[in-house]
Amino acid sequence: MKQPLAYIHPEAKIASNVVIEPFVTIDKNVVIGEGTHIGSNVTIMEGARIGKNCKIFPGAVISAVPQDLKFKGEDSLAIIGDNTTLRECVTVNRGTASKGSTSIGDNCLVMAYCHVAHDCVVGNNVIMSNVTQLAGEVVVGDWAVIGGGTMIHQFTHVGPHVMIQGGSKVNKDIPPFVKAAREPISYCGINSVGLRRRGFTNEQIRDIQEIYRYIYLSRMNTSMAIEHIEAEMPATKERDEILLFVRNSPRGIMKGYFE
Structure with missing residues (x-):
């Protein structure tokens, strides 16, 4: 030393x-x-x-x-x-x-x-x-x-298992398990490659994809999407982690590509 x-x-x-x-x-x-x-x-x-x-x-x-x-x-x-x-x-x-x-x-x-x-x-x-x-x-x-x-x-909060494109300007919260890119920063699907590398099952990945279809692809606002997710999808660790993150987001989550 x-x-x-x-x-x-x-x-x-x-x-x-x-x-x-x-x-x-x-x-x-x-x-x-x-x-x-x-x-x-x-x-x-x-x-x-x-x-x-x-x-x-x-x-x-x-x-x-x-x-x-x-x-x-x-x-x-x-x-x-x-x-x-x-x-x-x-x-x-x-x-x-x-x-x-x-x-x-x-x-x-x-x-x-x-x-x-x-x-x-x-x-x-x-x-x-x-x-x-x-x-x-x-x-x-x-x-x-x-x-x-x-x-x-x-x-700003960035969730776990997120992948963010290089050169991004991040001014909204990025929820768990997703890819984020474009300008302004937007949802680009879930980080399925990273999740598989870390041992997530195909069923877990499908459930995460379905949750984000409600949030980003259903044309519902975030509050309505959360209501539908809770009513129609069984409780899992990943589901509850996503919902908790979205509800507690201090800056609001990033938008979908078409918003």
Whole structure:
């Protein structure tokens, strides 16, 4: 761990087998778990909590203060889960008084030049392709795949198992299990390939497709579609997850292609 060309604050808590390359800066109030590799010229600032077996590539900046004028210097965290990779020049800001932390889950791949702003919550097994930009308080569900150059508006929610086309501007919530593309961002079917890869059965996939036919292809408004889904489709984990997401959507869900 000892690297004479790195600055490590004496109060930082770093596991004994962490690899730290030259010209790294690690501030106080930082915790880094076993087996993590910190590349050269990485800056890890106060409030970082980094899990086990992570790979952080050169130029990344973790736990910088939020780019939010409401931030008044309060204590907050930037949390990175286990087995997560942050590629070159990724920036992860710490939280504000709003939520207290910014978090990225386990087994994620965050590619070069991505930005994760204050108070975001990124789930497990998420892939964020190059130059994806998350504004403040965005929520990204487990297994989401976000194409390169995507910009996601503050407070937006992206459901689990979603795939978003590269270059998208996301200003509406993206419900679970779907593909999203076009301008403005629109429903493009369900993410059937991804669901099959993750062990969803053909029956589960058909049920999800039927739910989204009601929501996006029936010409009913969202409230009417929900009523029909509850009345005509048996309760399943996937059905209830979709309905809960749609009902609780703070920004409203994206539209269908023909709306």
